[in-house]
Amino acid sequence: MFQHFEIAYEDGISVDVPVLLDAYLAYECKVVDSHTYGDHDWIVGEIQQTYRDDDSFWMKAYLNLVSFIFRYTWVALLILWQMIRYKRRYTRFI
Template sequence: MKNVMASGWHTYIGSSPGMYGISLRKETYSHGLIEKSGGFGVQFLPAHRSELIQAVGTFSGRDIDKFQHFEIAYEDGVTVDVPILLEAYLAYECKVVDIHTCGDHDWIVGEIKQAYRDDELFLDEDTPEFSKLHIPLYVGRSTYLVADNTLQKKVHPFYLDK
C-alpha cells in the first residue's frame, strides 16, 4: 500500500551514511505502513504546492487514496518500495534503521538509500537557487512562509582572540 503524508518535524541527521529522521504519532496510518514496510520516502515540494502539502497532511490514507484524489504523479522508488513524487525538487528513499519513542511521537530514522535532485534548481551541492526555487516553510496552523530570492543573508563569523 502506498501513501503520502506531511511531517512538521523532520531533519537530515547524518552524512556517513546519509540519515534522515521524521517524527510521527504511532496511531497514524503512515506510521503503520512504515513499520510494516521498513522504509519511507522524503519529498520536498516547491512553495506553489503548499496547498497539496497541507492536504496530504490533513487527510488520512485510511480514508482516501491521496494519489488518486489529489492527482499526484509519482514513480516507484528504485531501492525502497516508496513513491517518488514527480514534482519533488529533492527526494530520498530511506530504509528504517531505528524507531525511538519521544513523548507522544516516534522518531523514525532512515538510512538514505537513493537521492533525487533537480540540479537546475541548485547553485552547488547544497545551495538552492532561490531565483528559481521557492521553498515552503511550515510555521503551524496551516500556514506557510516562502523562502525565495527576497531572503536576507546574514553571515556571523566568530573568532576567538588568542
C-alpha cells in the same frame, strides 16, 4: 492516497516508497530504527537513493538568494538612513 489527490509520483528504485515527481529533492531511506516518545515518533533512516531536479532546485535556490539579498539590502539601507537622519538631528545642536 496520491492518486486520490492527483499527485504525480513513481515507485522508488531501492526502497518500496513513492517518489513525488514535482519534488525538488527526494530521498529513499531504509528504516534503521524508530522510537516513540510521548506523542512523537522518531524514525532514523539510511539514505539509499537520492533524486534532484537540477533545473528547479537551483532556480528556486537562486530566487531565494535574490529574495534574501533584496530583503536585507533594504533593511541595511533603512538602518543607514536612520543613522544619517539621527546624526543630522543631533549635530544641529552641537
